[in-house]
Amino acid sequence: MLDPKLVSDLVARYMRDTGLPVPAPKEALYRWAEPLRLPREGPRYLYTGGLYQLMPYIQAMVKYLEKMEEGRAGRLALGLAGRLAGLGGLAKAVARPDKGLVAYSESVLRGIAGHLRRAGVEYAYLYEDDLYSGVILHDLGLDEDFTRHANMVYRRLRERGVESVITVDPHTTHMLRSVYPKYVDGYSLEVKTYIELLDEAGYQAKSGGEAVIHDPCLYARFEGVVEQPRRLLSRSGVEAKEPRRSRRMTYCCGGPIEGLAPSLSKRIARIRMDELRRVSSRIVVMCPICYANLSSVAPEGVEVVDLALVLGEPGA
Amino acid sequence: MPSPLDRVRSALMDEGLQEALLRAATNNQVKVESLLRERPELAEAARRARRAKDEAIGRLEELIDEAMRSLRAINAEPHYAETPEEAREAVARIVGSGKLVVMSKSMAAEEAGIREYLEELGNEVWETDLGQLLVQLEGGRPMHTIAPAVHMTRERALRLVNEKLGANLPEDAGIEEIAGAARRFLREKIVKADVGISGANALAADTGAIVLVENEGNIRLVTTASPIHIAVVPVDKIVPTLQDALTVAIAQAGYAGLYPPTYINVIAGPSSTADIEQVRVWGAQGPKELHVVLLDNGRLRARETPLRDQLRCIRCGRCQFECPVWVHTANNWGGPVYGGPMGLNWTAITWSMEEASKLAFLCLGCGRCDEACPVEIPLSRLIRWLKTQAHRPGRS
Ligand code: SF4
Numbered sequence: 211m212l213d214p215k216l217v218s219d220l221v222a223r224y225m226r227d228t229g230l231p232v233p234a235p236k237e238a239l240y241r242w243a244e245p246l247r248l249p250r251e252g253p254r255y256l257y258t259g260g261l262y263q264l265m266p267y268i269q270a271m272v273k274y275l276e277k278m279e280e281g282r283a284g285r286l287a288l289g290l291a292g293r294l295a296g297l298g299g300l301a302k303a304v305a306r307p308d309k310g311l312v313a314y315s316e317s318v319l320r321g322i323a324g325h326l327r328r329a330g331v332e333y334a335y336l337y338e339d340d341l342y343s344g345v346i347l348h349d350l351g352l353d354e355d356f357t358r359h360a361n362m363v364y365r366r367l368r369e370r371g372v373e374s375v376i377t378v379d380p381h382t383t384h385m386l387r388s389v390y391p392k393y394v395d396g397y398s399l400e401v402k403t404y405i406e407l408l409d410e411a412g413y414q415a416k417s418g419g420e421a422v423i424h425d426p427c428l429y430a431r432f433e434g435v436v437e438q439p440r441r442l443l444s445r446s447g448v449e450a451k452e453p454r455r456s457r458r459m460t461y462c463c464g465g466p467i468e469g470l471a472p473s474l475s476k477r478i479a480r481i482r483m484d485e486l487r488r489v490s491s492r493i494v495v496m497c498p499i500c501y502a503n504l505s506s507v508a509p510e511g512v513e514v515v516d517l518a519l520v521l522g523e524p525g526a
Numbered sequence: 527m528p529s530p531l532d533r534v535r536s537a538l539m540d541e542g543l544q545e546a547l548l549r550a551a552t553n554n555q556v557k558v559e560s561l562l563r564e565r566p567e568l569a570e571a572a573r574r575a576r577r578a579k580d581e582a583i584g585r586l587e588e589l590i591d592e593a594m595r596s597l598r599a600i601n602a603e604p605h606y607a608e609t610p611e612e613a614r615e616a617v618a619r620i621v622g623s624g625k626l627v628v629m630s631k632s633m634a635a636e637e638a639g640i641r642e643y644l645e646e647l648g649n650e651v652w653e654t655d656l657g658q659l660l661v662q663l664e665g666g667r668p669m670h671t672i673a674p675a676v677h678m679t680r681e682r683a684l685r686l687v688n689e690k691l692g693a694n695l696p697e698d699a700g701i702e703e704i705a706g707a708a709r710r711f712l713r714e715k716i717v718k719a720d721v722g723i724s725g726a727n728a729l730a731a732d733t734g735a736i737v738l739v740e741n742e743g744n745i746r747l748v749t750t751a752s753p754i755h756i757a758v759v760p761v762d763k764i765v766p767t768l769q770d771a772l773t774v775a776i777a778q779a780g781y782a783g784l785y786p787p788t789y790i791n792v793i794a795g796p797s798s799t800a801d802i803e804q805v806r807v808w809g810a811q812g813p814k815e816l817h818v819v820l821l822d823n824g825r826l827r828a829r830e831t832p833l834r835d836q837l838r839c840i841r842c843g844r845c846q847f848e849c850p851v852w853v854h855t856a857n858n859w860g861g862p863v864y865g866g867p868m869g870l871n872w873t874a875i876t877w878s879m880e881e882a883s884k885l886a887f888l889c890l891g892c893g894r895c896d897e898a899c900p901v902e903i904p905l906s907r908l909i910r911w912l913k914t915q916a917h918r919p920g921r922s
Contacts, residue, residue, distance in 0.1 A: 211531055214887035218917065349891060351913025427892040455555075462850045462892035470887055473538055478850045478890075481548070 211471045212275055218350045220300075225355060229362075230260070231346045233301040234267040240337045242316035246323055252334030256323065256404075257367070257375040259343035259382030262315040265498040266307035272469045274303040314516075315498060321518035322378050322404050329413040331376070339370050343385045349466065353393075360385075360393045367399065374400040376407060380428035380435070380497050388432060403429075405496065405517065409438035413445070415521040420449035422490035424482070424504065425460035426497040439496060439517055446521055451489045461485065465499035479507045487512050494520050530885055533858040543677050547853050550676045554847040557783040568780035572900035575777040578770035579838040579901060582731075582762075586826060589731040589764045593820070596734030600795035601808060602816040613638035613821045617723070617756055620817055623648040625720040628712070630740070630748040631655035632725025633841070634760045634821050636668060636863045637876050640723065652715050654744040656708050663690040668863065669856040671843040672782050677856050680704070687711075712744070722748035722813070726759045727778055727840070728771035729818070735794035736818070737771040739779050739787045746791055755813040757793070760821045762837040768792070774840050781842035781900040828875045832911045836871040838901040843868075845895035845905055851888055859888060867895035867905040874912055883916035 221231045230236070239260045248256070326333060344359035367375070377383040380403075387401040421443070429435035436457050443450040455461040464478030483504055486493045493514045495501045505514040528536075537543055562568055582589055590606070597604040607613035617640050621627060627649050629641060641662070644651045653659040657675035661668055663686040668674035675683070683704050687693040693707035716722075724745055726736045736757050738745050749755050765771050772790070779787035797812030808814050828834060846852045846866035857865025861873030861881055870889070874882035886909045895905040 211535065214884070214913075214916065349910070351886070351910055351915075351917060353914050353917075427890075427894070431893040431897055458897055459559075459848075459894065462890045462894065464850065464890070466890045466892070467851075467888055471534075474534075474851065474854060474888065477538065477544075477854050481850070481853070 211474075212469065214350070214470055217275070217469055218352055221346055221350060222352055222355050225344065225347060225359060229359070230264065230342050232264060232267045232271045233304045234264060234307075236338075238267065239263050239342070240335075240340050242319045243323070243335050243337065246320065246335075248323065248333075248335035250334055250337065251371075252332055254331070254333040254374045254376055254402075255367075255370070255372045256326070256333050256335045256340075256378070257372075257382070257386070258319060258340055258378050259345070259385070260340065261343070261345070261379045261382055262319055262498045264342065265315055265502055266311040267304050268469070269311065269502055270304045270307045271300065272472065274300050275469070276472050311502070314501070318498075318516045318518045319378065321516070321521070325408055325413065325415065325518060325521060326376065326404055328415075329408050329411040331407050331411060333376055336367075336370065336372070339366050341366060343382045345381045345385050348385065348389060357393045360390050364390065364394045364397060364399075372399065374402070377401060377403050380426040380433065381499070383435075384428040384432055403433070403435055405429075405435055405438050405442065409441055413442060415442075415446040417443075417446040417448050417520060417522050419492065420451060420490055421492040421494045421515070421520055422451045422453055422486050423456060424453070424463070424486055424493055424495050424500060425456055426495070426500055427460060427462050429496060430458050430460045435496075439494070442517070442521065443494070448520060450494070453485050453489050455485065463495075463500040463503040465497075465503035468499075468503060475503065476507060479503045483507045483509075483512070492520075530858070530860065530881060534855050534888065537855045537858040542679055543856070544854060546677055546679055547856055550670075550673065551847045551853045554783050554844075558781060558844060558847075561780060561783060561785055565780065565785065568777065568785065569900075571773050571777040571780065575770070575774045575840055576838060576901040578765045578767075578773060579762075579840070582765045582770075583829060583834065583837045586761060586764065586829065589766065590761055590820060592731040593729055593734060593764050596731060597818050598734075600734045601798075602734055602795050602818055605817060605819045606822075607638075607819055608822045610638040610821070610823055613758060613819050613823075614640055614643045616817075616819050617758070618643060618647055620754065620756055621647075621649060621721050625649045626715060626718055627651045627721045627723060628716050628719040628748050628752070629653050629658075629723040630725070630738075630745040631658040631668075631674065632723065632758050633668070633671060633863055634725050634758045635723060637760075637823055638758065638821060640758065652712065654712050654716060654748055655742060656705055656744075659708055659712070660686055663687070667857060669858070669865070670846055671841050671864065671868070672784075673843065716744075716747045716751050719748075719752040721754045721756060722750075722752040723756045723758065724749050726757050726763050728774040729757075729759050729764045730766070730768040730771040731764055732767045733794055734818075735768045735771060735792050737768075737775045738791040738793070739775045739784075739789070740791070741784055741788040743789060746789055749791060749793055750797070750812040753809065753813055754815045754817070755793070755796070756817045756819060758819045758821060760823065760825060762825050762839070764820075777900050778840045778842050781840075781844045781898075783844075824875045832908055833871055833875055835903050836868065836875060836905075836908060838903055839868055839872070840901060841868075842900060844898045844900070845903075848894050848898040850890060850892065850894065855888075859885060861885075867909065868903070870912060871905065871908050874915075879912075879915055883912045886910070886912035886916070889913075
């Protein structure tokens, strides 16, 4: 188990210096969209909040910290005196995120962009203004830093003339729709997930087969995104199956505490994995954290796939 | 003493515990889910319980006074304790020393360390709830709010009753035989006891009536068999009326998955008889004296913080069984008395904000507890607030 105080300090520091929770290059957030040449102005803006793109870097950081935690030497390096010395190593480790995971995240985002276009949703992309939402600061209870960051993000969006955003993951959606209003004075943004928009548009992708749905906690319990993905799947020819615990009583993938208590996090993921694979060997997720945590415990022959990819290959 | 995080770590490595918890939690989840589906009146009871609790929290000082007056009016003796020490002392003054004392599971009594204190004073003290007795025999802590021995396997329970109660059961003795051995041992103690100590599910301010829900039947015995009954009642259990108290009891039983409850006890004063010349005298078949020790221990103060919402809790324990983290840790993820989602908040209220805020970082924020709670306590939001308290200057 890692010291929450240490992780909090580390994250807060990176956030203050770079606006990102881990030492990742800024372009990492919008690189995925470069080949797409999406319009820069429109009635709605795709705001990814960077969670998909940062997942590979966060994973690399967690792995590094885990290693440090294991050895006594690591503990010393992360001790008060050695903290700064440890950071150089961390930056280097994080600079080499898993390539497969990077490619996966980018293909999900391109998939989403393509579905939106095919569904006839008119939108623009923020590119350099697609900033990280600060969700980790909120999760760690770092309210002062979070308030500052949320206000900065909101200001940037408004300066860009944004009034309506399309989100792509449950954590960012929850931040912008339900949490930001409590931290940002005069907050007003229309926030919709791409899933809701595709559903409203009656979107029908060409797909097939069957899959079991893993509802992300925040979509199901806090954001009312429950039936939309089911309708999208069934319209697209995918038979959606339910695990024992689904919809509002869905079960967490364990991901949120991966950075602090990796072994506990894995145990939770395994319980959920067992429950899901009993229903189908194809598991639909809608969140990069669920993807990372569940796929890390997926046995041979079990496939964890993002909804955007289940709905059809990216071909924007 | 191992730190709470050390306890969590060893819980994770204890495969027997992991298995026991997973089984108990799964069974409870399935049971409660089907109960709630079949009996919509339970959700209605929960809604009414919530309203009653909200009202009570809003005028708690006033209701404490009213409850004390009502208790006196029914010939019971109220005692008010601001701290666990005061509660211990109040109980000790009534019990004295050299007595035989039987207790029915009470988390408020755990908070105040009453059993240990009475033992120190030279009393013989026994828990009569089977789970809590097992916890007493192993020298441990309650691992769930209504199932304190949820971590225990048949083998371990068998060893405890054989070693500590001299039960002499064979190695292959079943759960029924273990329960039988405990019953034989306890029955004798209960009949001879000088004092019975209980908790309460609710205390009605309008009448002074205490309501207690149970299935084992030990509470009826403990609260009637001895000449003195002491109920230790945390002030958050006070509700405006007896109707409210019964509603809370029904909702608690339903969301605990024990519905209908085998017994609901209403106790409004010591026993009495007016059979001779219509003159009422106290002490018939039940106790001659009823004492109610009201315990604050941080609750009134908690009303000024976001933890105020936790005071609605009716201790059904559902949030624990539904929590993905608790299922791997039991109350090892918690303070000395309470653990899991409700338990982190109760630990912050009754024990230590510092400890609770450290433990809060293991919360996933997944919100399953919020969804499970019959009285809509925003548990995950409160636990996130505990995290913010860890970052306050002066906290390391
Ligand atoms: S917090 Fe809610 S679910 Fe948990 S024990 Fe209390 S009443 Fe039950």
